[in-house]
Amino acid sequence: MTEPYHIDTSSNWRRQAVEDWLFGLDHLSPGMREKVVTAWVSAWASSSHERLEDMPFSPGENPYRLMDHVNDVTRAGLDLGARAAADWKVEFDPEVLVPILILHDVDKPLIYGREGNAGVHAQLFHELPHGVIGGMLLKELGFAHTIVSTVATHATNAPFHGRNLEAHVLHYADLFAADHAFRQMGKTPLYLRHGR
Template identity: 85%
Template sequence: MTEPYHIDTGSNWRRQAVEDWLFGLDLLSPPVREKVVTAWVSAWASSSHEKLEDMPFSPGSPTYPLMRHVNEVTRAGVDLGKRAAADWGVEFDPDVLVSILILHDVDKPLLYAKEGDGAGHTPLFHELPHGVIGGMLLKELGFPHTVVSTVATHATNAPFHGRNLEAQVLHYADLFAADHAFRQMGKTPIYLRHGK
């Protein structure tokens, strides 16, 4: 296996495109915002996707872009964080929670590639599970352990999940947005699926 990604701190046109796309960057401190943008630029520059719009949410969703899913998860997660603060009396560090929400699928551009009019798996998809590659990238960029471990273990098929409240917020925001994506694609939402 070659290196799954490279850190890209240049690519000013990519940086601008990522900054224009991502909801929630204004909720982050400037240093964390820069690392979040660098993470997405690095994943994009290391992928086969020419445009952000080309990145699929999943192989079965060539018409449902990852861009849309990420922003839906971030908006839902920010709302859930506010609800948890009001109802449970907990406060979230925005640099942690919002980073997790924005970055939870940062490795998907490396796992899915365009194939004709659709999308399929890259060879990397068969080497490391979704989330783990994102966690590796985030660790290399210096994100705190809570961000790294939550992103690395958030996938529904992960053998275990984080026990922190940020992981709980991400879980429900991600599934909420994923079910919307599946409905848009004409597929059964996760909450209506029965054990396989």
């Protein structure tokens, strides 16, 4: 593989499918909405997945789909953002927080493939850490540094994490949704794991 992804700006059936799928697009300006959709269309078109429904959340036997996780994280993150705004007297720019929530796992279609009913590691998984590829894609699409850096460093095993409040909200929304996924898959939720 010479390039991990290509930018797909065409107006096609994938674009409509992504728009129909993603929760939270109505919180964005038309320009930002277009960029967010283009990021997901590009990741999907560059992946081995024929359908959005085929994209796994993680490797292994996995009934929990990536598309469900992304919407779960976005809903939880918007709720957490509203709670933080009320309790901490801070404001979140929806043009920053919402893209971070929706795009945090935009590289998973590229790092996870599917064999039968199981998610598997794609070759790219062994070349670059989760988040970094998404950050590269978002940088190429012209997203703001805060969005790029938060997506690039959000993985729990990243060597460091963003210090902005949006990264804080994403972290807990992502773990909340991930623990739900692990329960559905019959696996131990992250909060019950020791010595990760």
